[in-house]
Amino acid sequence: MRRRLLITLLAVVAAGVVAAVVVTSREEPSPVAEPEAPPPAPSTTAEPPAAFCPETAASDRVRSPSGLDGQTGPRTSSGPHRLAYFVVDDKGMTDLTGTAGQHLPMGTSQEGKVQVVVCEYPKPTNERVGTCDGYERKGKPPLSVAVTGVQYTYKAYDAESKRLLDTFVLPGVRVCPRSVTTFDDIPRAIEARSDYSAVIDRLLPHLRM
Template sequence: MALSWRAVLIAALAAGVVVAGAAVLDEALETPPAFCPDDVDSDEPEDVSSLSAPPRSGVALFDVAGNGDMTDRGDQLDGRLPNTFTRDALICQYQRESDEELGSCGLSTKLLATRYAYKVYEFSSKRLLGEFELLGHGRCPTGIRELPAGSSSLNADPDYPALVERLVPLLT
């Protein structure tokens, strides 16, 4: 007996719902790489993360995107940390964009003022040690002449030397 087009359509829709539901469930159950809150306005760290121990430097830095995705930026602190830190810490970095121009890079590329919010957690207890904001530095990335079509601005990069200065009183 041949299947009717309605039965095929219903089966296809059901399969689509199952696949979409599995994707949503997988994302909801995904363990984040660090215990940073998904949102800068939340002080409650994630209950679980795949970050089980602090790095050798004692400080982990993760950039948290607007959708909650996290990227390890610890390499940006390599060679910048003093050896006087007595606490291991997780630093969560959140970008806050602005339309304010700091200058230009190349002929038609604007450099935008960008603030970065930071939350600093003691690694072992997940206790919030401090939070602050820093203005990104106003230097153009090397090698920038023009951006691809449709893009006319760059966000200022985080000021990592200023970040280390702010960490000193929290971690010593």
């Protein structure tokens, strides 16, 4: 009897040891792989704008760098000074120096460093300011096209120091192109153009001083 009791106790103790082993021995969890870092974004270098003109007519913040860096020089005591002319609109910045330069006084040189920069900002008003007439069409009466108004804001800068010299607003003028574009035989309106002669007249004091 005592022998049976001893065997039974040993069996219970052995079972307890086994149970303890089962409870306390657990496999270590597999290490969780850390998410890989995303590859670095490719670096892109945007081309600087053609000039330091502010992004809008209401802004006074000139841009840097710009395509004029290294091409400007201080205005001297004797003029006229070389002019650079840019249009800023929703399409970006366009160099129209050649077009504006045609309205400079006879004999004005555009050689050397840029000394005066003009930034033009067009703002359509959609008001009818006239028509352009007489556009011929095959087998149809001549076509007349409405001219819609545009308000132009101009900002003139000393090219070297980027100091604002003048700001002014002028209405656009009716300029009729040689041909017009139509969509389903409906003519596309013509926008009033910048009055380059009036702009140059306004700038003459800055170009000559």
